[in-house]
Amino acid sequence: MSGAVRRRLVGVLALCSLLLAPAHVPSATAAGVAVPAPPAKSVVTWAASADRTGEAAGDRSYRLIVRTSVGGTGLRVRVSNAFGDRPLVIGSAYAGLRESGARLRPGTNRRLGFDGSASVTLAPGEIRYSDPLPGRVAAMSDLAVSLYVREAGGPATGHGMALQTSYATGGNHAARERDGAYTERLGSWFYLDAVTVEAERGAGAVVTLGDSITDGWQSGADRNLRWPDFLARRLHGAAGSTVKGVANAGISGNQVLADGAAQSALKRLDRDVLSLPGVRTVVLFEGVNDIKSHTGVTAAALTAGYREIIDRSHAAGLCVIGATVLPFKGWSEWDPQEEAVRAEVNEWIRTSGAVDAVADFDKVLRSPYDAERMLPTFDGGDHLHPNDKGMQAMADSVALKSLECARD
Structure with a gap:
């Protein structure tokens, strides 16, 4: 599935008689759920x-x-x-x-x-x-x-x-x-x-694959202040950007490797990301729940999971932006061993060349006085989840040109 698609028209909902859609052809996903083929010419506007x-x-x-x-x-x-x-x-x-x-x-x-x-x-x-x-x-x-x-x-x-x-x-x-x-x-x-929707010719979308930070925990309710919401507003106002759609595929507590709070990212990738129409780029921002779960997960195991997500996304014609794992010292489950895994994982994201671009959220939100902690001005209070200012700082740090990546 290519990420490039087509028409963006801005206006007011003025709906008339019903049109009929063609029959849908379901396809099996890795999670065993039948997902219909995406409508032609469509771009995801919400998810x-x-x-x-x-x-x-x-x-x-x-x-x-x-x-x-x-x-x-x-x-x-x-x-x-x-x-x-x-x-x-x-x-x-x-x-x-x-x-x-x-x-x-x-x-x-x-x-x-x-x-x-x-x-x-x-x-x-x-x-x-x-x-x-x-x-x-x-x-x-x-x-x-x-x-x-x-x-x-x-x-x-x-x-x-x-x-x-x-x-x-x-x-x-x-x-x-x-x-x-x-x-x-x-x-x-x-x-x-x-x-x-059927958007303007050449318009595409980005999917943010993540956990509770992407899902918006600690951001203001009923105000659309999750970091993907801030990103959507940036893209809406960016005259030179053809990526306009933003789909939020965050689930609180989600892990890359293991089921628990929902199916693992590996299992839900097809349904929640690859099946959505018009997607051009995936922001992969998961891993802290794998690291802090005290299961003994290693950096090698976690990056192998990342590589599978990257490979499957690339095979679907999508680009992948790797986002570094945020610091969480002060959270009750933090310990030095897990911090070492986080540091190794982030180094892999930055230097392995496996992703098409990097969003260094760790660098943006960490304290200059203690790189293992989130800067207090961005801390939602539990030392793991950013507040509204942190959400905006993350979205503002994404290089919009990196979302324009194409692998056709």
Whole structure:
């Protein structure tokens, strides 16, 4: 899969009659989940990696609030039953612009179809794209995707730590633009794992593959202050950049090598990164959870995992930026042995030549007085996760030209 794709159009969501999408051809991933082929000409504008998220329940409506990065036409949503053990029936789905809370901007909520039908049944493990909606959605828009889940049970598929308030209610209220029915506030996204648009010709996207730091822990909730959000704003304002889409593939607690907090990065790479349309570059920023887990992981083992991710990404036509592991002295699990592993891993990222470029987050955030600690002005308070200033410093340090890399 090449990373280069096509149309960016900025405007307001003005949606009309439904267009039909071609049939999807599923492909097996390393994790055993069937992922549909990405829509032609599409670029991912938002994503959140899926995991098991509580118990599923039927006859419920979810109003899920997400932030676009690249603008364009032909909006689609990707719905997921990747971790379900029984069929998931979505009775209706809508997309519109959020005005405030769960209230939508009048006249913007439009029905999404699935191969021409208003409803869709996802088998256990299945992922599906909606049909495209005509009209345009602007970059940096608050989009509300409303799903009425008619039948569900067993494990729910979603993204646990959204740091974005979404809403839920009993019954079918997906079509409603007013917020009165949506009395339940949610801190997770359910069943939605990506949104795509047809962007301007030549536009592409970057995926940030990471753990809780990328997921945004310690950043301000409901304010889009994760470091990938800051990066999206930089790219939006960069006249010379053709990379405009940003997909956040961070999961809190995630590791490169081992399952635990979600599937390992190695297992989820195909579904969460390589299957997304329009991706040109991957920022690989994981490893601290492997190092601090006291499993005895070595630098050699961790960099071998990195190399597999790099090789698979390269084989898919994507470039890889390696981000150095942040200092975490002061965190309860820190010890000198783990610090030695971190230093060796970071040296490999900087000097091995395995990655196409380096984002030296360690250098940006570490203290000049103690390189094993985060600078206090960037420390979120637990000595592991950056605060909002640290998130912005990381995003500001990424060389935008490095995201333009192409391996075609």
